[in-house]
Each structure stands twice: as structure tokens, then as C-alpha cells.
Amino acid sequence: MIRAFRGEVLSVSGDPRSDPQAVRHDTDALLVVEDGIVIARGPHADLAPRYGDVPVEALPGLIVPGxxxxxxxxxxxxxxxxxxxxxxxxxxxxxxxxxxxxxxxxxxxxxxxxxxxxxxxxxxxxxxxxxxxxxxxxxxxxxxxxxxxxxxxxxxxxxxxxxxxxxxxxxxxxxxxxxxxxxxxxxxxxxxxxxxxxxxxxxxxxxxxxxxxxxxxxxxxxxxxxxxxxxxxxxxxxxxxxxxxxxxxxxxxxxxxxxxxxxxxxxxxxxxxxxxxxxxxxxxxxxxxxxxxxxxxxxxxxxxxxxxxxxxxxxxxxxxxxxxxxxxxxxxxxxxxxxxxxxxxxxxxxxxxxxxxxLHIADRVGSLAVGQEADFVVLDPQATPLLARRTRGADLAERLFALQVLGDDRAVQRTYLLGDCAWNRDKT
The missing domain is CATH 3.20.20.140 (Metal-dependent hydrolases)
Incomplete structure (x- = not known):
């Protein structure tokens, strides 16, 4: 089964101190998953024509690896x-x-x-x-x-x-x-x-x-x-x-x-x-x-x-x-x-x-790379009034830092395992 998720996607595949290119960020990305495995990831404009028949779920917030x-x-x-x-x-x-x-x-x-x-x-x-x-x-x-x-x-x-x-x-x-x-x-x-x-x-x-x-x-x-x-x-x-x-x-x-x-x-x-x-x-x-x-x-x-x-x-x-x-x-x-x-x-x-x-599992999880398992989290920068106020108009680094310092479980909107939603804050 193939499905796709559309949203803002961020991952860091290596230590950015030594590899600045490890930070990968697409403001409007398509994440394509088949049988729990990522088969494509990139700008929506580039991938949408190739996967036009695949159902797409739009996800608000910031998508990061599990x-x-x-x-x-x-x-x-x-x-x-x-x-x-x-x-x-x-x-x-x-x-x-x-x-x-x-x-x-x-x-x-x-x-x-x-x-x-x-x-x-x-x-x-x-x-x-x-x-x-x-x-x-x-x-x-x-x-x-x-x-x-x-x-x-x-x-x-x-x-x-x-x-x-x-x-x-x-x-x-x-x-x-x-x-x-x-x-x-x-x-x-x-x-x-x-x-x-x-x-x-x-x-x-x-x-x-x-x-x-x-x-x-x-x-x-x-x-x-x-x-x-x-x-x-x-x-x-x-x-x-x-x-x-x-x-x-x-x-x-x-x-x-x-x-x-x-x-x-x-x-x-x-x-x-x-x-x-x-x-x-x-x-x-x-x-x-x-x-x-x-x-x-x-x-x-x-x-x-x-x-x-x-x-x-x-x-x-x-x-x-x-x-x-x-x-x-x-x-x-x-x-x-x-x-x-x-x-x-x-x-x-x-x-x-x-x-x-x-943990010797980097070939399977951790960066949402093609070939990895589709474990990811949808973070909500507006989860609390303070977070919403602090992140309004902020750039990516500021939003991420505010989520880390001010965020907790309330900022986790959804958690996905192998492309399936395993936790949904809004349905509990």
C-alpha cells in the first residue's frame, strides 16, 4: 500500500557541527510511504506529478523523525x-x-x-x-x-x-x-x-x-x-x-x-x-x-x-x-x-x-531517508498559548528551540509508526 503525507519536514541525519548539509528541511514536502517504508521524500512540487494517484494526507505543524x-x-x-x-x-x-x-x-x-x-x-x-x-x-x-x-x-x-x-x-x-x-x-x-x-x-x-x-x-x-x-x-x-x-x-x-x-x-x-x-x-x-x-x-x-x-x-x-x-x-x-x-x-x-x-539502527530509523521505516512525529508549535506567541513569525531555528525549551507531550500532535498513526492528541 502506498500513501503520502504532505507538510513541513525537518530531519538532521548527522552531527551538524561537522556536516551542515545534514540538516534537511522542506517547507512543503511530500513524504511517500509504501508498506511502512519511505520510498520518496522531497518538495511537493517535484514529487506530486510522479505520485498523482496516491492518497495524500496533509499534516499541519512540523514533521520530524520519531x-x-x-x-x-x-x-x-x-x-x-x-x-x-x-x-x-x-x-x-x-x-x-x-x-x-x-x-x-x-x-x-x-x-x-x-x-x-x-x-x-x-x-x-x-x-x-x-x-x-x-x-x-x-x-x-x-x-x-x-x-x-x-x-x-x-x-x-x-x-x-x-x-x-x-x-x-x-x-x-x-x-x-x-x-x-x-x-x-x-x-x-x-x-x-x-x-x-x-x-x-x-x-x-x-x-x-x-x-x-x-x-x-x-x-x-x-x-x-x-x-x-x-x-x-x-x-x-x-x-x-x-x-x-x-x-x-x-x-x-x-x-x-x-x-x-x-x-x-x-x-x-x-x-x-x-x-x-x-x-x-x-x-x-x-x-x-x-x-x-x-x-x-x-x-x-x-x-x-x-x-x-x-x-x-x-x-x-x-x-x-x-x-x-x-x-x-x-x-x-x-x-x-x-x-x-x-x-x-x-x-x-x-x-x-x-x-x-x-543503537546501531541508523539504517532503519532516525532521519526519514528513503529506505528507512516511516516513524515520525508531528509537532505543534501552537500547542500552548505561550508557544504560539513565542513562535509567531519565528524562523525555523527559533521555532525548533522554542519547542525544545517550552514544549512537552502537549506539543506532540501525532506519532506515526511505519506510516500508521499510533498516537493522535486530538482523538484522545
Whole structure:
């Protein structure tokens, strides 16, 4: 089936700092989709004669690629806005008790359904997702994502040093991960990630098993946390005294590769940054949660000096919003704290094609290029009276920046998956 969408289309296929041509904008574009895949994109005047018999749906607002959340925790949905602690105490007080409930498959199914609904409502069409240590928490998420046709990557959390009720073993963690890979590989738009929670939650034996899993399955990612909080960094240093730094604690077990996605990375040595660059591993920047937990601010300048691969994550529930649109605005503010002025087009790239490259799905999503899956979002610059006033008569950069700073889920008018509308603000 062929269909077409007409409207203003914007995408950023690469980092505009190094490639200004990556910003592609058509004020009156035609986006032609066949069986969920983009087969043509360009000025309406150029493409309309070629597709004159194709039904056209006119879309108001600004059409951008679907947002791609490079780091988010679905079991923490019900603990968003949990008061009063920094990272390690926050985990003990708020998060570990909530995650124990995912021993129940029914509970996991209920949270997964709500979580994916929130992603779509906020324009997020793909995500790299932390579940819990429980195998069924992954099954529940994947079942819900398969039903919705979302692109979701996840894998059982490994933590054999976890608290009672959230503790596996090195052997069981590996066996369950392998079973999940076999069970879900090749189904829908799903992908797998080997997922040690962080260096303090796994024994050396489990970290070694995680490295072996990564080596044995070249189609999976590795997803964990890195250098988020100063106390965490100090405890990792004490646990791994022979390691050069936090990253090296992972590297010793084969966990630093081109398929490794590290969340946060806000307290990194230059040595670690150089090693990340050499390996091809990357960082999911999570400015909302870094601010909420008092962890610090990501250093975009340091990352750019070392040429690090970057994406953007909400990190719910330490992150305080499911909106990657608003998270782009928070990233601007976090960058400014380190003396960097994050361009609005670069912020959009981080949340779309940048995250897609980090998650190794850039051939399928992220820039609405011909041959990619037709996941896109319709943004409404008039979603609120303030947005409407601020964007009246503004150029593209100003409109986009205002959407990032002032926008949230209210600015997402529609979300499309594979060319089909999966969320419509005006029909709820």
C-alpha cells in the first residue's frame, strides 16, 4: 500500500557541527510511504506529478523523525519524581523496592503497556530500555512492543550482587539472557542488549559472562551505566583498585566495544574518553536525571574533543519527563553550565539520528531517508498559548528551540509508526 503525507519536514541525519548539509528541511514536502517504508521524500512540487494517484494526507505543524530514547527504565515509571536522594541512596530507597514487584508477570505487563503508551504520547518510537533482573520483565515489554510495532531494544538486567529479591547468579543470568535472545531474535522490530546494571551490581564472574555473551552474539548491544555520580565512582574505584578508571573496570571483561552504550558518562577521565573513541562505544546523555539526582552536567566539550558517539536519553524514572523534545531543551541548559551552546538542530540530531547511530539502527530509523521505516512525529508549535506567541513569525531555528525549551507531550500532535498513526492528541 502506498500513501503520502504532505507538510513541513525537518530531519538532521548527522552531527551538524561537522556536516551542515545534514540538516534537511522542506517547507512543503511530500513524504511517500509504501508498506511502512519511505520510498520518496522531497518538495511537493517535484514529487506530486510522479505520485498523482496516491492518497495524500496533509499534516499541519512540523514533521520530524520519531524520537529515539537511548536510555530509559520502564520499571521505574511509578517512581518518577521520588524525593530526596542522590543515586545510590535513591536506588536503595525508591527503586529496588519497586523493581521487586516485577517478579509478577501481570504487574510487568501493566507497567509495560502504560510505559509504551507514554513513549508514543511523547513522540518516542524507538528506545533502548532497562527492564529488571526478572526474565519475565523482558517478555512483558517485548510482547507489548511487538503488538504496537515499536522498535525496542532490551535485555534482562544482570546483578548477582543485588539485594534480596533482585539477585541472580552469574550462571542463571547468562542462561536466561541466552534464552531471551533465542526467544525474541528476529521478531518484529525488537533487539537485544546484554545488560549488567552497573559495575557494582555484578561479580567479576558475572561481568566476564556478560563479556562472553556480547562476544558470542554479534547482533546484540551492551547497555549499562558509567560514571554517573561521584560517590558511585569512588565505590567503583575501591572495588576495582587495579583498573585505570571506571571504564577500565568494564574493559577488563570485554564490555567496551563498538556495540556498547554507556548511560551518563559525566565524570570521565580523558583516558576513558580516548578509549571510548577508539572502541566505537558511545554515551547516552541523560541531562534530566543528572540534574534531578544532583549528579552533575555532561561535558559536551570534552566529548567533542574526543569525538565521542552520543545519543540522548530520558532516563525515566530518575529523569523527570518522558518527553525527548523537552529533554533536548534540558540538554541545552546542561551544556551551557559547561560553557557549550547546544545548537537546536544538534539537539534534534541527538534525539533522532544520533541515538539511532548509537543503537546501531541508523539504517532503519532516525532521519526519514528513503529506505528507512516511516516513524515520525508531528509537532505543534501552537500547542500552548505561550508557544504560539513565542513562535509567531519565528524562523525555523527559533521555532525548533522554542519547542525544545517550552514544549512537552502537549506539543506532540501525532506519532506515526511505519506510516500508521499510533498516537493522535486530538482523538484522545
Amino acid at each position: 524520537f529515539i530514547d537511548a536510555h530509559v527504565h520502564y520499571p521505574q515509571t511509578d517512581r518518577i519524581a521520588a524525593h530526596g536522594e542522590q543515586l545510590l541512596d535513591w536506588l536503595e530507597r525508591h527503586i529496588f523496592p519497586a523493581e521487586k514487584a516485577f517478579a509478577s508477570k501481570a504487574h510487568a505487563e501493566g507497567v509495560a503497556a502504560f510505559f509504551l503508551g507514554e513513549l508514543l504520547r511523547n513522540g518516542t518510537t524507538s528506545a533502548l530500555v532497562f527492564p529488571t533482573v526478572h526474565e519475565q520483565s523482558v517478555d512483558a515489554l517485548f510482547e507489548a512492543a511487538l503488538e504496537r510495532r515499536m522498535r525496542i531494544i532490551s535485555g534482562k538486567v544482570l546483578m548477582d550482587l543485588g539485594p534480596e529479591g533482585l539477585c541472580d547468579t552469574a550462571a542463571a543470568g547468562r542462561a536466561q539472557s541466552e534464552a531471551l535472545i533465542r526467544r525474541w531474535r528476529g521478531r518484529g522490530r525488537l533487539g537485544h542488549a546484554v545488560t549488567p546494571r552497573f559495575a557494582l551490581s555484578s561479580s567479576d564472574a558475572q561481568l566476564a559472562a556478560a563479556g562472553a555473551l556480547l562476544a558470542e552474539h554479534p547482533d546484540v548491544l551492551m547497555h549499562t551505566h558509567l560514571a554517573e555520580n561521584r560517590r558511585e565512582c569512588a565505590e567503583v574505584e575501591a572495588r576495582f583498585p587495579a583498573a585505570a578508571d571506571y571504564l577500565d573496570a568494564y574493559d577488563r571483561f570485554g564490555l567496551v566495544t563498538a556495540r556498547s552504550v554507556f548511560a551518563h558518562g559525566i565524570h570521565l577521565s580523558d583516558r576513558a574518553c580516548q578509549r571510548l573513541h577508539e572502541s566505537g562505544a558511545g554515551i547516552a546523555v541523560c541531562p534530566s536525571s543528572n540534574l534531578f539526582l544532583g549528579s552533575g552536567f555532561f561535558d559536551f566539550g570534552q566529548a567533542d574533543r574526543h569525538g565521542l558517539k552520543l545519543g540522548l536519553g530520558t532516563d525515566v524514572g530518575a529523569g523527570t519527563t518522558f518527553s525527548l523534545l523537552h529533554t533536548q531543551g534540558i540538554a541545552y541548559q546542561a551544556a551551557l553550565m559547561k560553557g557549550e551552546r547546544l545548537d537546536p538542530f544538534r539537539a534534534l540530531w541527538l534525539a533522532t539520528a544520533g541515538s539511532a547511530a548509537l
